Amino acid sequence: MNHPYLRALSIALITFLLGSGIDYLTGMETALGLDTLFKIRGTRPPPVEVVVVAMDETSETRLGVGQDLTRWRGFHAKLIQELQQQGAELIVFDLQFIAPHPDHDPAFAAAMQKAGNVLVTDCVQKLRRGVEDFYGRDECSESNQQPFVQKEGTQQLSEQLIAMRKIIPTPALAQFVLDHAPFYLTNDAENSIIRESWVFLDALAETPTLPVVTWLYYLQHNGTLQGITQLNTPFSVGLTERRRQCLSGAPLSSAIPQKEAILQAINNIICLEDSRYLDFYGPPQTLRIESYSDVYDGKVNNLQGKVVFVGKANRKFSPGKTDYFQTPFTDTRSGRMAGVEIMATQFANLLEDRFVTSPYPQALWYLLFGLWVGLLLTQFAGLPGIVASLLLSGVYAGLAIWYFKRSGAWLPVAVPLLIQLPVAWLMSLLDSRRDLLRERKRILAFVQQIFPQWIHFVPTSPGQWSPEKSTEARSFERDVNGLCLATDIEGYTTVAAQHTPHEMWELLNEYYQVLSHPVTMHDGIIADVTGDAMMAVWIDLPVATQRLAACLAALEMELAVERFNEATRVGRLPTRIGLHEGDMTLGKLDAGEGSHYRAIGDTVVTASRIQGVNKYLGTKILASAPFAAHLNNIVSRSVGLFRLVGREEPLALLEIVGMGPDVGKAKDKLCKQFAGGLAAFQQGQWDEAVIRFQILLSTQGEDGPSRFYLNLALAYQKNPPLEWEGIVTLEGK
Incomplete structure (x- = not known):
């Protein structure tokens, strides 16, 4: 039952039936709920x-x-x-x-x-x-x-x-x-x-x-x-x-x-x-x-x-x-x-003319309460859903107390708060567990079909499936055209130096669970995890579908990492993301007696280089220009032409700003002003570029790309480049 509204309805019906049955057999709402309302009032x-x-x-x-x-x-x-x-x-x-x-x-x-x-x-x-x-x-x-x-x-x-x-x-x-x-x-x-x-x-x-x-x-x-x-x-x-x-x-x-x-x-x-x-x-x-x-x-x-x-x-x-x-x-x-x-x-x-009465049958309140809690738990998964449902229950309890004190109206409180709410939490956790197992099973099925040799590297859950111990020989590599998403943790070395290896293991274990969830939810594959970097790929999907899925995954990863950093007490792990599209090879690399399966090729390296540009521009998500083309639902802005380390050919990069409905007018205005300044910069109009970026920063607030180009324009005012092609050459990764 994947649809969130169907899940909410199932939570409502099951908690309603269970709560009504317990109340019918024990009189719990009367014996506990009504008496408690009297004592509180x-x-x-x-x-x-x-x-x-x-x-x-x-x-x-x-x-x-x-x-x-x-x-x-x-x-x-x-x-x-x-x-x-x-x-x-x-x-x-x-x-x-x-x-x-x-x-x-x-x-x-x-x-x-x-x-x-x-x-x-x-x-x-x-x-x-x-x-x-x-x-x-x-x-x-x-x-x-x-x-x-x-x-x-x-x-x-x-x-x-x-x-x-x-x-x-x-x-x-x-x-x-x-x-x-x-x-x-x-x-x-x-x-x-x-x-x-x-x-x-x-x-x-x-x-x-x-x-x-x-x-x-x-x-x-x-x-x-x-x-x-x-x-x-x-x-x-x-x-x-x-x-x-x-x-x-x-x-x-x-x-x-x-x-x-x-x-x-x-x-x-x-x-x-x-x-x-x-x-x-x-x-x-x-x-x-x-x-x-x-x-x-x-x-x-x-x-x-x-x-x-x-x-x-x-x-x-x-x-x-x-x-x-x-x-x-x-x-x-x-x-x-x-x-x-x-x-x-x-x-x-x-x-x-005042007796204790219920405005509507109590069974209706049980059903409505179960539905409200079910909707919250399905819209906000995990701990946020539990906290939201707990807050709703507090509001409901306060309303019941106020209503009872005001007119003697009796809204049930014992069954909803003591039976329905905990059961709804349990059902939500079980649903989340089933989703996780379903995702892992889908990944396993994909690996079995494309790269059976990777089967031993895929996490499994006991009792859910059994990996084949022997598989028929297949090709150890496959050339594909797809999308690559590379991530890196900003300041990882500093964080690692402040904690023990075991603390870092626990932190990264939780971090990568958060990071990988958007990938798998949008049909991506985790191709490699090394230290503070993760690589994900999208293959065998229509081009437009792959591009949209990767953009959505990147935006959700950005939001998930922000929530993770707010919740963790061990250390913050700011994350940069790079996206690139092209040819790559998925296959096995032999190293001594061991073998490793991963994505290989210039596309993978370029995606990694693109994510590194974020530290210069102060951005979070960058992509090569063709990547975000023709995606009407995704808002992006051009951040210029760059000659990356190890590449002679310049690459046009875009910042993935967000989903169309979520981008406000202020952000849209910033993007338009930035485009004017960038055009002046690329044409070698240093004075004009300085003025435009200074106005943008004073009116719109801090903006990483604007600050980067303002500093470059100021430097080029004093010492213009001999041959200017509008390309920024980066000396570091």
Whole structure:
């Protein structure tokens, strides 16, 4: 799979499938990702309308009720009266009044009837395996041990059966409350952290939960529902009918335009999922909590217009297991959160119209994240790709944290950062390894076809291929017309003197890997590596194709060496490159008992001489003039006629500047100005040449060829050559 976009897509699909599978099996994103977002975000202010009245340890001692919840009923009547005097908007009891208490129920019922704003909780009981397992709050389970269904006769149900039912308050109280509805939290030891809560219990005949019912009454009392068709029955009954209507596909009632927003929020609660992820405000006691006994004694003020939730909530020590739950914020220091606090949290979320939600399905985020990382890893190979993907992941994590803090929007972080990102890195490294093996295999195939004797000099990878130990006799040499690329390290002797031989071996080993990659990527062949010089050839390709491939390889080598020099700590290895085209011989040279295979001929020597001219001109890539002819994608400039060492015939040289789209206007202007100065120089117009090169250097900045010709023109002003042909003769390599 060579195309980078196909590789990116494969990385995206594999990491998506793996991440989704792990999340499905382990719940990793919820258990780790969501909880981490809560902890990073920290606490946030809850709505001031919500108050919890805690039946805490202080109240137990003050009222003398102990741990027995049934003994509190005698105090509820006065508590309601006190809250009514304070102007509380609604009073919500997170308690089950199932068993009758004749001594206290009349006063309690009278207080509720007079207040007209009291809601209480239905008990939800779950039965499993006949009569063997009952789940629910203590009073509900202990007082109602009859099986939900039974077989004919006396045989008990022993097969696996799960069912739910609700148990309403005793009739002596139920007839005087504003409304009643269930509130159910799973207290499962295997999954003890509460992260979401039901808004409707669809398994219980589409029954709305108490926070939803309370929310609707609150909106009704403050006039928000004015102009919206309201229910003639209690909300706990009417909402069930509305949900059944919605689930069946029938349209809900409309509202006046000014109420569209609140109607939409109500319809979303009624018609969408039956549960919501809670946006917790913080650890236990983040909501405003007042002690039951303080409210009872009239010591608490500022309850006007508040929605008061009354329930069991210890505040001084870690509570026991019953009706206390783990949340993303709880720990050993904070203790668990009371059920009444979770009920109040859900009501507060409804009031703010803010739950924890994902803007899009999490699977889509997995796919998009995998695609982004895949594109980076395929566009930037190796370490740059890993760094780029790591930076992208940091930006994504920051966005997820900001988005969650701002609106409760939940973008997955655990699966993308802990599963998808490392797997994508591994796949990228494996792809790079496969590319390297594929390149080596291609080189080996070429050598086997053209020069089987070179087979022992080609690096192989164990298990990928086996070189033939015996090959049929073939010619030991071959005359070809091709292109030659020669490189040399500037200042190599100085660098070598500063390091041990082993350090230089390690440095050159890495250097030549960097240098050879562009050659092989553009169908070239490494013909020879000697000390600080490398020779590469292009043969058996169309001329234009060979020229373009060699130019591209040279430009990429220049960029790769710059990156290598920036990254290495051992020593910099500036590299000069020369390109020449012509006849050469590829063959074997016998030296004693050994043999060496390489490219031989004047073309090879000339390419080496051309790269040496770079040190005079301050350039990086030079080529003979015919080399870069008719290559529209390559920008070059003529740098003059040179008589190289060992050659009588002058040679026109070009500097390979870059690819057309990458060369800016400034560079293009420099090339044009340089051409004018060079023309004056070659015509022997020394004064004109000096002026042109001085203007160029002052306006365009330092330029090696311009500096070289300026110095020559200044010298020729004082001592003109006797016979001038426009040719520069170099005395050294």
